[in-house]
Amino acid sequence: MRWLKAQISRNPPPLWAVVVADVLVFAVVLNVFALFHHVLPRSEKSYGVKSQRISTALLTDDNTASEGNAVPGDRAKAVEETDAPLPDVTPEPDPVGVFAQRFADKFTEGEVIATAESYQSKNVNVQFSKHTEPELVYYVADIYIRKIECLRTAFAKDKFGRGRWERVSSMSERMNGVIAINGDYYGGRSDGIVIRNGEYYRNEKNPIRDICIINWDGTMETYGPEAWDPQRAVNRGAYQGWNFGPMLLDEEGNAKTEFNSEVGGRNPRTAIGYYEPGHYCFVVVDGRSKQSKGIGLVGLSEIMHNLGCKLAYNFDGGQSSEMVIGNEIVSNPYKGGRKNSDAVLIIDE
Amino acid sequence: MLRKLTPHAVIIISAMYFVFFFIDRVNASMAFINNPITKGLLFALCVLAIYNAVALIRDNRKRARYLERRKLARHEKKAGE
Numbered sequence: 001m002r003w004l005k006a007q008i009s010r011n012p013p014p015l016w017a018v019v020v021a022d023v024l025v026f027a028v029v030l031n032v033f034a035l036f037h038h039v040l041p042r043s044e045k046s047y048g049v050k051s052q053r054i055s056t057a058l059l060t061d062d063n064t065a066s067e068g069n070a071v072p073g074d075r076a077k078a079v080e081e082t083d084a085p086l087p088d089v090t091p092e093p094d095p096v097g098v099f100a101q102r103f104a105d106k107f108t109e110g111e112v113i114a115t116a117e118s119y120q121s122k123n124v125n126v127q128f129s130k131h132t133e134p135e136l137v138y139y140v141a142d143i144y145i146r147k148i149e150c151l152r153t154a155f156a157k158d159k160f161g162r163g164r165w166e167r168v169s170s171m172s173e174r175m176n177g178v179i180a181i182n183g184d185y186y187g188g189r190s191d192g193i194v195i196r197n198g199e200y201y202r203n204e205k206n207p208i209r210d211i212c213i214i215n216w217d218g219t220m221e222t223y224g225p226e227a228w229d230p231q232r233a234v235n236r237g238a239y240q241g242w243n244f245g246p247m248l249l250d251e252e253g254n255a256k257t258e259f260n261s262e263v264g265g266r267n268p269r270t271a272i273g274y275y276e277p278g279h280y281c282f283v284v285v286d287g288r289s290k291q292s293k294g295i296g297l298v299g300l301s302e303i304m305h306n307l308g309c310k311l312a313y314n315f316d317g318g319q320s321s322e323m324v325i326g327n328e329i330v331s332n333p334y335k336g337g338r339k340n341s342d343a344v345l346i347i348d349e
Numbered sequence: 350m351l352r353k354l355t356p357h358a359v360i361i362i363s364a365m366y367f368v369f370f371f372i373d374r375v376n377a378s379m380a381f382i383n384n385p386i387t388k389g390l391l392f393a394l395c396v397l398a399i400y401n402a403v404a405l406i407r408d409n410r411k412r413a414r415y416l417e418r419r420k421l422a423r424h425e426k427k428a429g430e
Contacts, residue, residue, distance in 0.1 A: 005350060018357075026361045030368060037386055038379075189380045244378065262377040316378065 038188070041163040049200040051237050053216045054096055096237075097148035097216045099278030106144040112348070119178050119325075123150050124348045126179050128325060136299075137292035138285040139323050139331050140307065141179050143346055145278050148218050153183060153196045153240055154343045160194070160201050162187050165339030173327040177345035180324040181270050181282045184244035185316035187341025193228065195241030196342075203230055210245030210260050212313035213238045218277025220311050222247035224260055240344075248301040248312035255305040259297045263314070266294040268321035268334050272344065273309030281307060282344070284323040288334045316340070352404055355397050362394045 013021075094101050106125040113120040118127050125144040130137065145151055154175050156166035164187055172180035186194050186202070193211055194202035205211065205228045213221045216237040222245075233241065246261035248271060268287035274280055283303060287294020295303070297314065304312035315321075320340050322333040329337065366387075373381045381387065 022357050022360055025357070026364050029361055030365055033365065033386060033390075037381070037384060185378065188378070190384055191380070318376070 183342035184242040192243035220274035270315040
């Protein structure tokens with residue numbers, strides 16, 4: 001070491017060699033960073049809280065489930081209107097998160113009718129359509145589910161944590177998905193709300209990004225990070241929760257022009273839309289190709305509004321964006337798509 | 350040895366931050382800047398920058414004192430002659 005020090009002091013290397021050495025070290029360190037930031041899987045501990053199917057917000061005074069799929073506001077209205085005489089026989093209400101009565105005509109008696117554009121069974125009704133406009137191609141899946149458990153989310157490699165990646169088609173195959181889209185790429189970040197299938201995995205809200213919650217009763221909520229209240233979410237019965245965004249429609253269901261997001265420009269996009277409990281839509285927009293240049297958030301917001309959604313939320317886009325029916329990719333992902341950290345699926349169980 | 354390596358470390362970490370800023374503008378959702386590793390790097394950069402700055406200030410003062418002493422010695426030598 002002393003000898004090396006003396007050699008360097010006596011005979012310092014030329015400047016170009018110093019610059020080359022610095023650039024080489026820079027390249028090595030940057031790759032090590034990428035390895036730890038993006039490649040090596042890291043297990044994360046779940047926050048551990050599980051929401052209840054019959055949340056406190058949906059309980060009546062005598063601790064029984066509220067009627068049908070009513071949200072608390074509807075329930076309050078129903079209580080106010082009890083002056084009117086009640087019919088002698090009232091239909092047995094569906095338990096929370098079961099939409100069988102609401103969409104009875106959408107489901108079959110038990111048989112499965114599957115075509116290239118639709119899938120109909122006793123639990124699920126999916127109508128798939130491809131829309132082509134000048135330099136824009138997008139796919140819409142109109143979805144009715146019999147019960148909320150048909151709307152699922154999956155982690156890559158079936159494990160919660162960062163740096164785990166799997167193709168949406170592979171997750172769909174593993175979960176027996178009818179249709180699947182990519183999720184919010186939670187595994188690429190260390191923060192963000194992660195609620196999946198009723199379990200709270202991560203409770204570190206991102207200070208910038210909007211939040212989307214689907215409750216056990218099938219209702220969907222979108223709001224800014226400032227409105228996030230974990231206790232309220234638990235009480236309300238959050239079933240799925242994402243922290244990517246932005247939300248695409250305002251409170252009245254109108255298209256927006258300004259968004260709480262740094263994600264901009266024309267790109268491939270993935271979004272989920274909400275009509276009413278049990279009725280949703282998945283939208284995937286192709287991009288970065290000659291046939292479809294992708295879409296900005298304003299355009300996506302207009303698409304969701306034109307589809308008649310009351311609420312809509314943007315998921316991860318770019319190369320992540322893809323829609324899978326069964327195990328087959330039906331959209332045209334940029335460069336063939338990539339592995340994702342999570343997926344949103346409809347399953348027929 | 351440390352004194353010789355720290356300026357290079359500052360250059361390398363600063364160059365990494367240039368890359369982070371650029372890719373963060375392209376894809377902010379990947380949190381290239383707002384993550385524990387880059388926060389640690391930023392801390393290291395601050396420590397190294399302060400170390401280098403203090404060392405440079407000390408060297409400058411040392412050199413100024415040395416030059417002053419040399420000037421004084423020359424003066425005294427001239428006066429003696």
